[in-house]
Amino acid sequence: MTITLHQVKPSRRQLDIARGHVDLSHGSGGRAMAQLIAGIFYEAFANDWLRQGNDQAAFDVEGGRMVMSTDSYVVSPLFFPGGDIGSLAVHGTINDIAMAGARPLHLSASFIIEEGFALADLQRIASSMGEASRAAGVPIVTGDTKVVERGKADGVFITTTGVGIVPAGLDLSGDRARPGDVVILSGTIGDHGVAVMSKRQNLDFETQIVSDSASLHGLVADLVAAAGPSLRAMRDPTRGGLAATLNELAHQSGVGFRIDEEAVPVRPEVAAACELLGLDPLHVANEGKLIAIVAPEGAAAALAAIKAHPLGRDAAIIGEAIADEARFVQMVTAFGGGRIVDWLSGEQLPRIC
Amino acid sequence: MKHVDEYRDGKLAGAVARRIAAEALPGRDYYFMEFCGGHTHAISRYGIEDLLPGNIHMIHGPGCPVCVLPIGRIDHAIRLAALPKVTLCTYADLMRVPASRGASLLKAKAAGADIRMVYSTLDAVRIAENEPGREIVFFAIGFETTTPPTALAIRLAEKKSLQNFSVFCNHVLTPAAMAAILGDPDAKAEDAIRVDGFVGPAHVSTVIGTAPYVFCAEQYGKPVVIAGFEPLDVMQAILMLVRQINEGRHEVENQYIRAVTAAGNRKAQAEVEAVFELREAFEWRGLGEVPFSALRLRETFAQYDAERRFPVATEAAHDNPACECGAILRGVKKPAECRLFGNACTPETPVGSCMVSAEGACAAHWTYGRFREHISAASAAGPLPAPEAGEGIRTTRRAAS
Numbered sequence: 112m113t114i115t116l117h118q119v120k121p122s123r124r125q126l127d128i129a130r131g132h133v134d135l136s137h138g139s140g141g142r143a144m145a146q147l148i149a150g151i152f153y154e155a156f157a158n159d160w161l162r163q164g165n166d167q168a169a170f171d172v173e174g175g176r177m178v179m180s181t182d183s184y185v186v187s188p189l190f191f192p193g194g195d196i197g198s199l200a201v202h203g204t205i206n207d208i209a210m211a212g213a214r215p216l217h218l219s220a221s222f223i224i225e226e227g228f229a230l231a232d233l234q235r236i237a238s239s240m241g242e243a244s245r246a247a248g249v250p251i252v253t254g255d256t257k258v259v260e261r262g263k264a265d266g267v268f269i270t271t272t273g274v275g276i277v278p279a280g281l282d283l284s285g286d287r288a289r290p291g292d293v294v295i296l297s298g299t300i301g302d303h304g305v306a307v308m309s310k311r312q313n314l315d316f317e318t319q320i321v322s323d324s325a326s327l328h329g330l331v332a333d334l335v336a337a338a339g340p341s342l343r344a345m346r347d348p349t350r351g352g353l354a355a356t357l358n359e360l361a362h363q364s365g366v367g368f369r370i371d372e373e374a375v376p377v378r379p380e381v382a383a384a385c386e387l388l389g390l391d392p393l394h395v396a397n398e399g400k401l402i403a404i405v406a407p408e409g410a411a412a413a414l415a416a417i418k419a420h421p422l423g424r425d426a427a428i429i430g431e432a433i434a435d436e437a438r439f440v441q442m443v444t445a446f447g448g449g450r451i452v453d454w455l456s457g458e459q460l461p462r463i464c
Numbered sequence: 465m466k467h468v469d470e471y472r473d474g475k476l477a478g479a480v481a482r483r484i485a486a487e488a489l490p491g492r493d494y495y496f497m498e499f500c501g502g503h504t505h506a507i508s509r510y511g512i513e514d515l516l517p518g519n520i521h522m523i524h525g526p527g528c529p530v531c532v533l534p535i536g537r538i539d540h541a542i543r544l545a546a547l548p549k550v551t552l553c554t555y556a557d558l559m560r561v562p563a564s565r566g567a568s569l570l571k572a573k574a575a576g577a578d579i580r581m582v583y584s585t586l587d588a589v590r591i592a593e594n595e596p597g598r599e600i601v602f603f604a605i606g607f608e609t610t611t612p613p614t615a616l617a618i619r620l621a622e623k624k625s626l627q628n629f630s631v632f633c634n635h636v637l638t639p640a641a642m643a644a645i646l647g648d649p650d651a652k653a654e655d656a657i658r659v660d661g662f663v664g665p666a667h668v669s670t671v672i673g674t675a676p677y678v679f680c681a682e683q684y685g686k687p688v689v690i691a692g693f694e695p696l697d698v699m700q701a702i703l704m705l706v707r708q709i710n711e712g713r714h715e716v717e718n719q720y721i722r723a724v725t726a727a728g729n730r731k732a733q734a735e736v737e738a739v740f741e742l743r744e745a746f747e748w749r750g751l752g753e754v755p756f757s758a759l760r761l762r763e764t765f766a767q768y769d770a771e772r773r774f775p776v777a778t779e780a781a782h783d784n785p786a787c788e789c790g791a792i793l794r795g796v797k798k799p800a801e802c803r804l805f806g807n808a809c810t811p812e813t814p815v816g817s818c819m820v821s822a823e824g825a826c827a828a829h830w831t832y833g834r835f836r837e838h839i840s841a842a843s844a845a846g847p848l849p850a851p852e853a854g855e856g857i858r859t860t861r862r863a864a865s
Contacts, residue, residue, distance in 0.1 A: 132574035136560070142812045386468060389822075437838045446695050447474040447481075448511015450832040456811030 126150040140351035141454045164363050165285050166207045166346065169277055176279075180207035181272040187462040189236065189266055192306045193321030194398070196269055197239035199464060202326050202398055203349065204271040205247055209328035210345045210401065212283045212335050213275035218244060220271050221255040225264040236267065247326040249273070281335060287343040288364035292432040293410035295403045297330065297417050298323070298425040300353050301381040304395035304463055308388060316387070320380050325399030330420040334403060337416030341409025347401045350464055354393040354452045356402060357440045367435025370452070372445045374429045394455040396463045404432065471694030472510070480699040481515040488706050493519045496705055497795055498663040499642065501528030501823025502693040508832035510695035520702065523657065523795040524828075526641050526750060527665060529606040529634075530557045530821035531793060534747045536781035537634055538563040541603050543776040544632060545569070545577040550774070551595070552632075553588035554603040556581045561820050564781045585617035592621065592629035601770045605634045609667040611759065612732035615739040618761070618768045632770040633760055636746060638668050639676045640757035644748075645794060646684045657795045661705040663698060664690035666720055673728025674716050681714045692720040739765055749783070749817060750793030789816035792825050799826040800837050806830065 126146060136143040153161070160168040167180035184200040194202075201218065208215040220240065224233065244251050251271075306322040327347065335342060344364075348356035353375070357368050377392045385392050399422060405413045410428065417423035433441075440452040470476075488494060498504055504524045507513065513522065526532050538561050545552035552569070559570040559581065573579040578598070582588050585602060592600035604614040614631055621629040642662065664677055669690045677688045687708040691701030701719045708715060718724055739762060746758030761769040783789065787809070788802035799805050799818070809815040811827055818824035822831070 132571065134570050134574040136570065136812070142810075146812075383468075437835070439835045439838065441835055444510050445474050446472055446477050446510040446512070446515075448514040449835070450509060450511045451835045453831045456831075 136456070139455070140349075140355050141456055143456075163284060163286075164359075165211065167211050167213075169211050169213070176277040178208050178211045178213040178275045178277055179272070180204055181270060182207060183268060183270040184464060185265070185268050185462050186307060186464050187265065188307070188310050189232065191310050191322055192318075193302075194306075194324035195236055195239050196267065197236035198243040199322075199324050199398060200269040200271045201240050201243035201247065201249070201251075202324050203464060204273040205249055205326045205328055206347045206349075206398075206401070208273045208275040209326075209331040210283075210347055211275070211277060212281045212331065212342070212345070213277045214332070215247070215249045215273050215275040215328050218249055218251045218271050218273045219253045219255075220251050220269060222257065223264050223268040223270075224256065224258045225266055226258055226261040228266055233267065236269075243326070247328065249326075249328075278335065280340075283342065283344050285344050285346060285360050285363040286365075288360055288366050288368075288404045288432045289343070289406070290366055290432050290434040291407055292343055292366075292404050293407055293413075293428055294357070294368060294370060294430045294432065295405060295410065295414055295417060296353065296375065296427055296429045297327075297401045297403070297423045298399075299376045299378050299381065300348065300397055300400065301377060301385060301390075301392035301395035303349075303398040304352070304390070305381050305384045305388075307396075307463055308390075309384065316384070318380060318384060320378070320384065323397055323399035325422055327399065327401055327422060330417060330422050331401070333416045333420050334413055338403070338405055338409040338413040341406035342403060342413065343406060344404040345401050348397050350396050351455060352392070352394040352396060353402070354391070354440065355454050357452065358438075358454050360402075360404065361432075361435075361438040361440055364432070365436075365438065366432045367438055368430055368440045369433050370430030370440065370442050372442050374427050376425045376427055391455075393452055398464065402429075468694070471692065471696045473696065476696055477515060477699055480696065480703055484520065484699070484703050484706060485517045487703065487710065488517050488520055489710060490519065493521060494706060494709060495521045495523055495658045495660045496663055496702060497523040497525045497645070497659045497661075498698070499525035499527040499638065500663075500665045500668070500693070501531065501821065501825075501828075502666060503663055503691065503698055504528070504825055504828050505823050506693055506695050506698055508828035511832070512695055512698060513833070513836075515699065516702065520706070523659060524792065524798075524825035525662075525795060526645070526748070526793040527607065527638065527668075528793075528818070528821050528823040528825070529610070529636070530561060531789065531817045531824045532636065532641070532748045532750065533558075533561070533605060533634055533817065534749045534781070535562070535564060535783055535817075536747065536778060538569070539567070539781050540776065540778050541632060542567055542569060542572045542577070543778070544601050544770060544774055545572055545579050547599070547774055547776070549597070550599045550601055551578040551580060551591065552601050552603055553580050553582045553591060555583075555605070557821050558603060558605065560814060561817050562784075562814055585613045586620070589617050589620050589624075589626070589629060592626050593624060596628055598628060599774075600629050601774070602629070602631045603634070604631045607636060607638050607665070607668050608671045608736075611635045611736050611740065612671060612729075615735040618739050618765055619735070621768060622765075627767075630768050630770040630773050631761065633740075635740065635759040636748065637757050637759070638665055638672070639679070640754055641748065641751060642677070642680055644751045644754045644757070646680065646686065659686060659795065660709055661687040661689070661714075663701045663705070664688040664716070666691060666693045666697070666723070669718075669720065669724040669728065671729050671732050674718050674724060674726050675728075677716045681716050685714045687714045688716045690716070690718045690720050690724055692723065738762075748793075750790035784815050787816040789818045789826070792816075792818050799829040800834070802826070806834065
């Protein structure tokens with residue numbers, strides 16, 4: 112997930128640039144991160160593409176429209192049930208490209224490696240990346256390698272960048288949700304975050320849960336074809352979970368959302384692990400799910416197309432966009448009361464992707 | 465999720481809500497304080513307010529360990545963390561609590577102090593074992609629930625002959641705080657609160673049992689219903705409180721019979737008794753100095769007491785004068801009545817501790833409930849209609865296979 116500037120309402124207190132330090136909350140995908148980006152990078156880079164506030168930028172080139180996105184991967188541990196940092200780096204960037212409705216074409220990969228890192232592990236990660244990129248049909252065509260002294264990194268950090276092409280006539284953006292639009296979630300939430308947590312040092316617990324890390328561009332192509340112009344926006348709920356993604360879309364589009372807790376699919380084992388760890392599945396990261404905002408007339412076709420794809424079998428309509436100046440994401444709880452679903456403040460799970 | 469979903473069942477909630485609505489006398493108001501932050505969280509997280517009739521008012525109590533810790537203790541912890549060779553181990557909740565002059569443990573860590581987040585006291589003991597060259601200080605906070613694990617950690621450190629493990633003890637006592645709320649003879653008129661009964665602590669009571677609350681019923685005539693932290697527990701406790709009041713009773717009742725006994729956990733009590741002794745007084749945020757309301761390590765365990773081991777200078781610390789955490793912790797004000805709420809003070813930029821912990825009244829209201837003010841302010845927009853009591857019939861969360 113690439114955090115861009117207008118997804119999140121920055122906090123009202125200013126960054127203390129003269130005396131402040133970066134802390135872990137600045138990497139959480141929440142408001143503190145938005146404030147950091149707005150206060151530092153926005154000032155330095157500000158331009159119209161950034162201002163769109165999506166996980167990728169789309170721009171016109173001769174003969175069409177291109178999309179570009181970049182993401183860094185610092186997940187810990189490097190290997191987790193259902194994937195590793197390599198496959199994650201391929202899937203994550205492909206998904207950011209795909210969320211614009213684009214067909215991903217090429218990836219680059221850049222490695223920052225700590226002195227002393229085992230070659231066998233590096234080879235295992237590279238093989239996993241190669242396999243993921245071949246399976247997706249998106250080759251890694253260029254790269255860069257840096258090695259830093261022991262202690263100056265943690266094993267390996269990977270940055271991937273992708274480019275893709277948007278089909279003619281398609282214009283998806285997070286600012287296009289309108290009241291009455293339907294929110295479709297492509298499957299169960301929380302699998303990735305819980306799978307990674309289960310392998311964290313000092314938190315080891317026995318579980319069958321595997322990460323959902325997967326490339327979604329195939330599913331996206333089917334969805335785009337089925338929903339046509341009624342498809343307004345897509346986003347993958349990675350760091351910060353479904354809660355963060357819905358809040359980003361609410362803020363970009365100037366609408367609220369109302370979702371039904373019962374309709375949100377959660378595996379029982381994920382729900383149980385979250386219970387144990389004190390996490391809310393709504394805040395836990397996913398790496399192979401998307402939410403689609405679809406005009407009501409296209410909702411049935413969109414849902415059917417997602418459910419027909421192997422990665423979307425558990426898809427469900429979870430709610431709708433509503434008129435709300437305050438842009439709250441509201442939820443009717445399974446218990447019968449109402450609540451809002453907010454961004455998580457602070458850092459729930461550092462280094463989840 | 466078996467054994468948990470049952471306590472979150474929307475259908476049962478609807479049934480209890482109908483009973484409450486039927487039994488609450490329309491001619492009167494009921495003011496119940498849920499003592500624990502765990503209850504506050506459940507009420508907000510599950511939208512219990514929407515299931516209660518308008519004449520039942522829930523008042524958030526001071527039972528949030530992070531919230532009641534006065535600012536001076538956070539300053540003290542930051543000073544400990546700044547000492548050479550010291551590693552401060554803390555629960556994550558405390559990292560963002562504002563200290564004096566805009567400091568926090570999170571900022572101290574970013575500035576270079578060795579502060580580590582741990583999930584249990586035993587993690588801190590393990591770090592002490594693995595890093596004999598460092599002085600490991602565990603930032604111990606909490607009510608009676610978290611005190612036995614701290615005692616256990618000290619015993620373990622003793623058994624392993626660890627010379628580099630100590631505890632910065634901030635353990636506090638629930639009954640003393642309830643007495644302070646009920647019996648403050650110095651309370652100013654504007655601070656007077658009406659509490660008709662308590663939803664009593666869940667986890668705390670598993671340790672101390674039900675007997676320590678008898679004074680509420682006997683001396684102050686206030687019913688107490690000890691309740692679990694699941695939303696149905698809270699609903700049922702509210703119904704039991706309504707019945708006690710309607711019948712003119714004031715007793716300690718136990719809704720949480722699946723975990724709480726009259727005597728509590730005697731083994732845990734013995735461990736605590738062996739390691740800790742009462743402090744004559746301890747400062748609580750919101751309640752001020754409360755006599756015999758906190759614990760410190762006994763003399764025999766002095767070497768494990770970070771306060772004795774690392775004397776650091778502390779100075780008087782003051783809360784932000786505009787912050788209403790104190791009044792909110794006493795139940796005198798609601799979060800939205802603080803003018804900092806949602807403006808200067810949000811979970812990202814907390815001014816007071818109640819905005820930090822997930823159990824804090826302000827954080828709970830901000831995170832789950834603040835749309836209600838917005839709706840009442842702009843009722844024309846009318847997004848989420850609050851279900852009528854009894855209408856919120858839902859089945860349990862559907863889980864994908």
